[in-house]
Amino acid sequence: MGRxxxxxxxxxxxxxxxxxxxxxxxxYIHENGGHGSxxxxxxxxxxxxxxxxxxxxxxNYLRPDIKRGKFSDEEERMIINxxxxxxxxxxxxxxxxxxxxxxxxxxxxxxxxxxxxxxxGIDPKTHEPLIINHLNSFxxxxxxxxxxxxxxxxxxxxxxxxxLASLRSFLPQPAPNIxxxxxxxxxxxxxxxxxxxxxxxxxLQSSILSPGSGLISGTNAAYNHYxxxxxxxxxxxxxxxxEDHAFNNLSAFNMEGGLRPELFYNDTDIRNNSQKExxxxxxxxxxxxxxxxxxxxxxxxxxxxxxxxxxxxELLNDEDGGNDFWKDLIKxx
DNA sequence: AAGAGAGTCAACCGCAATCTG
DNA sequence: GCAGATTGCGGTTGACTCTCT
Numbered sequence: 232m233g234r235x236x237x238x239x240x241x242x243x244x245x246x247x248x249x250x251x252x253x254x255x256x257x258x259y260i261h262e263n264g265g266h267g268s269x270x271x272x273x274x275x276x277x278x279x280x281x282x283x284x285x286x287x288x289x290x291n292y293l294r295p296d297i298k299r300g301k302f303s304d305e306e307e308r309m310i311i312n313x314x315x316x317x318x319x320x321x322x323x324x325x326x327x328x329x330x331x332x333x334x335x336x337x338x339x340x341x342x343x344x345x346x347x348x349x350x351x352g353i354d355p356k357t358h359e360p361l362i363i364n365h366l367n368s369f370x371x372x373x374x375x376x377x378x379x380x381x382x383x384x385x386x387x388x389x390x391x392x393x394x395l396a397s398l399r400s401f402l403p404q405p406a407p408n409i410x411x412x413x414x415x416x417x418x419x420x421x422x423x424x425x426x427x428x429x430x431x432x433x434x435l436q437s438s439i440l441s442p443g444s445g446l447i448s449g450t451n452a453a454y455n456h457y458x459x460x461x462x463x464x465x466x467x468x469x470x471x472x473x474e475d476h477a478f479n480n481l482s483a484f485n486m487e488g489g490l491r492p493e494l495f496y497n498d499t500d501i502r503n504n505s506q507k508e509x510x511x512x513x514x515x516x517x518x519x520x521x522x523x524x525x526x527x528x529x530x531x532x533x534x535x536x537x538x539x540x541x542x543x544x545e546l547l548n549d550e551d552g553g554n555d556f557w558k559d560l561i562k563x564x
Numbered sequence: 565a566a567g568a569g570a571g572t573c574a575a576c577c578g579c580a581a582t583c584t585g
Numbered sequence: 586g587c588a589g590a591t592t593g594c595g596g597t598t599g600a601c602t603c604t605c606t
Binding site for chain 3: 246247268269270282283286290319320321322333334337341
Binding site for chain 1: 571572573574575576577
């Protein structure tokens, strides 16, 4: 491990840079290039600053290729996409946004995007819908609750109702659309839940049907501008419905894994900074629209699925503003 | 008009990786 | 291979601005 820089007795001045200091730094770098020793620069340039401060000032503010001003929608989309894949790797994210600095992106994230995601019902850390966190907590406690209570018999007799009743009491107010969950569950647990076409739809499989994946885990569609690219390389076996009791079925909603954002990247090693181009999202040409999703995933010939479609539609038509998250989730697919 | 609170963003801090002799 | 120096990064701070009451 390296150690901290030696105590810098040359680092006299701190705080905001003056225009004069900026000019001295810019003039020096223009005349001598910017890739010498930052630690030596202040002395050579005649600045009463430490090298670290000079480097920061140059890279974050004075560099000629800095793009200032508001972030475009496209830039915001990219930031969210990249953040969902690699987390708080601001410098790596900045590498894909020409003219933007890591510091700028970090600030933008912390002041705009994070709040926006939270307001949309998205956890900005995990990029999963906040309901997932509640469900996770619920599920973590559910089986323990059953095992330590005499509710087991009731649950076995009527697993769906008892589980949903527990869920209702657990979720915060206003509760997300429980009916939606209930319908999904019914489809999943029906003897012949979904036609073959769905088995070929890995989007739905990976998000709902596969063991260990989430109901809506990581569904980036929840973000305003997310698009799904064809996830053909991520086909999961369809889980067999109706095999166990309520909490075993509930465990199908285990949110580990799920449809994670990195699945939407063609290239695998997004973390390799040297492969910068590989970090760009893959083509959006194969995005899946809600109409297609309804048609493919919830075909009308299945009664439960038909109800499901109606539920989606009702949700979309709900004007009370209480379901913005769900609307965004569906509308922007 | 003034004060409080929220939002913004440049700059700092500390840690860790990398470089150099 | 080691120790010290340098650089890069992410988290945090605090001054400034804006908005609301």
